[in-house]
Amino acid sequence: MFELVEFPPLEWLSALKVLFALCIGHAVADFPLQGEYLATGKNRRFLIRMQDPxxxxxxxxxxxxxxxxxxxxxxxxxxxSALLGAVEFVIHWAIDVAKCEGLTTFNQDQVLHVLCKMAYVGIAWAGML
Structure with missing residues (x-):
């Protein structure tokens, strides 16, 4: 299998590469792959205000x-790691619901997502994955 990055990372440079790749993946998934339909459709409060049948x-x-x-x-x-993928699903859901419900701002949402990526890399680098 082709490896984009060494995972789990064994040295600090590898850890930075994994973090960089995860941040790129996040940017691609959160902006061009989300699109207007998902961006508005995932926000329950916005849908209520729109009242679009x-x-x-x-x-x-x-x-x-x-x-x-x-x-x-x-x-x-x-x-x-399918396990990290599943963890990302659950945590991303919670963070985005908080944003859509007005509990966090856009910037807080993005910081929380990057902190999750940092935690994944740290946990893997520490050998706990």
Whole structure:
């Protein structure tokens, strides 16, 4: 199998490469791969305000799930760890719901996502994965 990065990282430079790759994966999944439909569809509060019959409030669960699966896939592809992909799915869901519910800002949301990536790399580098 082709390895984009060494995972788990064995030295600090490898750890930085993994973190960089995870941040790139996050940027791609959160911006071009999300698109307008998922960005608005995953936000329950926005859907309520829109009152668009073509986008009922109930679609938010599906849109949020698809968005988080894209992120989980990016983490899994980069690290080769299905476990980290599953962890990313759950944590990304929680962080994005908090943002969509107005509990965090856009910047706080992005910082939390990067902190998760840093934690994945740290846990793997420490040999706990």
């Amino acid at each position: 073509a986008r009922p409030q109930s679609i938010w669960v599906v849109c949020m799930t698809v968005h988080c699966l894209i992120h989980a896939g990016a983490v899994w592809l980069i690290t080769g």
